[in-house]
Amino acid sequence: CRKDFLARNLAKMSRKFPDEYKFSPRTWILPADFISLQSYIQDLREKRKTRTFILKPCNGSMGHGIQLFRNLDKIPHDDTNVAQEYLDRPFLIDGYKFDLRVYVTVTSCDPLRAFLFHDGLVRLSTELYANPAESNISNSCMHLTNYSLNKFNSNFIRSEDCETGSKRSIQYFRSYLTSLGYDFDVLWSDIKDVLVKTLIVAQPHIVHGYRMCRPGQTTGNLSVCFEVLGIDIFLDRKLRPHLLEINRSPSFGTDEKIDQDIKSAILADTFRLLRIRASDKRKFIALDKAESQKRLHSTTNSENSKHITPTARRTMEIKQELESLKRDKQRLEYENRNLGGFERLYPPVDEELQEKYARFMEYAFQSTLSTGSKLKLQNDHLSVTSYKQREEELLQVLAQLELEGADDRPKPLSSMPMAADTMKPGSDEDLSLNNRKLSGKKSLRSTSLPPPRRPPIFGHIAPRHLAAPRIPLPLKGNSLEVKFGGGCEFPDDGIDNVRLRETLDSLNSLSIKYPGKTREEAKSLLDEINRDWKIHRQRVGAYWLVKLDSSKRRRLLDIVQDNARGVIEKVWATKQSDRLSIWSAIIKLMYRLQWSHGNGLWQTLDPTIGDSVWEAALLRDKKLIVDKLTIQCCRRVVQLTKDCLFTVYRLSLESRPLSRGSLEPSTPMSESASMSAFGSGRPPFTVVPVSQRLIRIYGRQVPSYAK
Numbered sequence: 001c002r003k004d005f006l007a008r009n010l011a012k013m014s015r016k017f018p019d020e021y022k023f024s025p026r027t028w029i030l031p032a033d034f035i036s037l038q039s040y041i042q043d044l045r046e047k048r049k050t051r052t053f054i055l056k057p058c059n060g061s062m063g064h065g066i067q068l069f070r071n072l073d074k075i076p077h078d079d080t081n082v083a084q085e086y087l088d089r090p091f092l093i094d095g096y097k098f099d100l101r102v103y104v105t106v107t108s109c110d111p112l113r114a115f116l117f118h119d120g121l122v123r124l125s126t127e128l129y130a131n132p133a134e135s136n137i138s139n140s141c142m143h144l145t146n147y148s149l150n151k152f153n154s155n156f157i158r159s160e161d162c163e164t165g166s167k168r169s170i171q172y173f174r175s176y177l178t179s180l181g182y183d184f185d186v187l188w189s190d191i192k193d194v195l196v197k198t199l200i201v202a203q204p205h206i207v208h209g210y211r212m213c214r215p216g217q218t219t220g221n222l223s224v225c226f227e228v229l230g231i232d233i234f235l236d237r238k239l240r241p242h243l244l245e246i247n248r249s250p251s252f253g254t255d256e257k258i259d260q261d262i263k264s265a266i267l268a269d270t271f272r273l274l275r276i277r278a279s280d281k282r283k284f285i286a287l288d289k290a291e292s293q294k295r296l297h298s299t300t301n302s303e304n305s306k307h308i309t310p311t312a313r314r315t316m317e318i319k320q321e322l323e324s325l326k327r328d329k330q331r332l333e334y335e336n337r338n339l340g341g342f343e344r345l346y347p348p349v350d351e352e353l354q355e356k357y358a359r360f361m362e363y364a365f366q367s368t369l370s371t372g373s374k375l376k377l378q379n380d381h382l383s384v385t386s387y388k389q390r391e392e393e394l395l396q397v398l399a400q401l402e403l404e405g406a407d408d409r410p411k412p413l414s415s416m417p418m419a420a421d422t423m424k425p426g427s428d429e430d431l432s433l434n435n436r437k438l439s440g441k442k443s444l445r446s447t448s449l450p451p452p453r454r455p456p457i458f459g460h461i462a463p464r465h466l467a468a469p470r471i472p473l474p475l476k477g478n479s480l481e482v483k484f485g486g487g488c489e490f491p492d493d494g495i496d497n498v499r500l501r502e503t504l505d506s507l508n509s510l511s512i513k514y515p516g517k518t519r520e521e522a523k524s525l526l527d528e529i530n531r532d533w534k535i536h537r538q539r540v541g542a543y544w545l546v547k548l549d550s551s552k553r554r555r556l557l558d559i560v561q562d563n564a565r566g567v568i569e570k571v572w573a574t575k576q577s578d579r580l581s582i583w584s585a586i587i588k589l590m591y592r593l594q595w596s597h598g599n600g601l602w603q604t605l606d607p608t609i610g611d612s613v614w615e616a617a618l619l620r621d622k623k624l625i626v627d628k629l630t631i632q633c634c635r636r637v638v639q640l641t642k643d644c645l646f647t648v649y650r651l652s653l654e655s656r657p658l659s660r661g662s663l664e665p666s667t668p669m670s671e672s673a674s675m676s677a678f679g680s681g682r683p684p685f686t687v688v689p690v691s692q693r694l695i696r697i698y699g700r701q702v703p704s705y706a707k
Helices: 003-016 034-046 170-179 184-213 257-274 279-296 298-305 310-337 351-368 371-381 387-408 495-509 519-531 533-547 550-571 581-593 595-604 612-620 628-654 671-678
Strands: 027-030 053-057 067-069 081-085 098-109 112-117 121-124 167-169 227-235 241-247 342-346 511-513 696-698
Touching (some): 003 027, 003 184, 003 241, 098 170, 098 184, 112 257, 121 170, 121 257, 167 170, 170 184, 184 227, 184 241, 184 342, 227 257, 257 342, 310 387, 495 628, 511 519, 519 533, 533 595, 550 581, 581 595, 581 628, 595 612, 612 628
Antiparallel strands (some): 027 081, 053 067, 098 112, 098 227, 121 167, 227 241, 511 696
8 A cells, every 4th residue: 555645644543542553663754744854853963863764655566766864965855755764673583684474354344354364474685684874775685675676686595495595484483483482472462453553544544435436335235345465564673563564465476385385375265254156246236236226216115114103114224233233143153164374353352452443443533534424434333342242232122112113003092091090009009108218329320220110190299009190182183182281180289280380490490501601601602503503413413422432421411310300309308309200200201312322312403303202202101190391391301411412512622632432621620610600609409510520500599398
């Protein structure tokens, strides 16, 4: 591949991960980086140090055009070249400099699957190595290990044995290091780490080009291309691997027996891994023809799709993903049975390595592609879950969707909900509330919500033996109209209705605290996001659905949930909020917002969907008593959650770099600074600080009722 492109992308990753991407020599792309190279040499002169630089053509191969320089004035800076700092302390074999040619087979780029062959070539120079000086700097056969240059030297040794001569095998090198007391397995592991990091750098570019050539295809489709890469690795005196270059079309010439043995084994095992069959071409042509016919009849299909409910459409998608997961599992089993001389390079088997490389892959996509392309590709390439775990998650979602689809089916009029009879005391469901133990200490990670309970009527702490009456749905014309509060009785003094209104007023008075800004400034920032939603939509979606993991999304929801609980406990003058129906409705709402990895909240941001999904879920739940005030309270909670998401998203833009999925900036605000925008007084009710008090929700004084 082009050396300038590789150097530019490696430099981008090394700025983000300096300790991980330090396996490539310091590189300058000329003539753009000539000033930077000049200043670097000037600093060396001030320190009385000298360095040797190697100049390579950006698109050269086989060692042509490579030169060594020790004087800056002799370096041509008008041509397009790559200048690298020469690695002058190599590990030597019998006094000769060498490099390793390792072979990596990429069987698929969407998603990435790569395999490393266990053997390769050790290519030695043909002149005894000496430190670069003006007297030997022009001796290419001393400083360069390219076979195309050294084979013309009179000292080049051709041998039938893979352990002698100027070209040897990596298996010989393994035994050679072992005889010297080195651990070859540690070195091989370091080389694999370098190879994976290098492939990750190029992955966004390759996937983008691959999908441009195959529009409409998804990650689950079979790969239609492969590549055998020849990667050159340099070893210094401490046996640290350094990346020299990547050859996307390595030579498969067989001038010697060692070439015949190694390269023929590579090709044979590669074709076995690819599982290429003569019928594949016919199947692909037939599939492509069927897709063309499907596009021709897209108008008819679009009309039919209008009658498909969202639940049914999502169910079809989950079943397709399960089928794709099954094919991937079968392919994985086939590859494990037919590895031959290969070992799996990516994705790795070790879970720690999966998480480590996922961070690199995430940043590679973020720094390379635009937001629109990045959102889709990241979802496809950042999954590190096992096949079994992913299959279990999909089956759980599918079971939930099937239950929801059963509720969406039309029911006969005889099965319409009616007012329930009061349960008799002493029945099987007559349970005492006094036996229920409420934990006074919350878990640090409150990702699991309490199971939904059958709530009493609108927060009135009623005995368990009172059944929750169902709301009748009177007919209006040919449609059903939901009548909020129908069939519900309040106490004579109306205290429940008053408290619900006070709860709604208190929730309306809450607002998100933006660090360092007043209430008006924070409101203007949120209004700006809502006003320019078409611009921010993809970025907010990438941040909420991709950047934040499930625990961080749960923490963001907890910000609103904990403060809403504080309001409810203050208004209702009780610490047992779990026994209030308004709180049970909010718990059900939070379940819906975090449904399907955050898609529940994301649906509320869609103007065509809005709050209809979660409202229908609350009304459909026969264990909940929902009236108009309860729906309005839930709507306010949803709006606070949106404002909280927009605030954290805006903070992430202003306080980069952030840790993965982090809700706090690099310098957290103090408590006094976070409260300064609203005066020096403390909030009227207890607020649970989250993320070192980065986000807060404040409200006005709420009334206090005597128990």
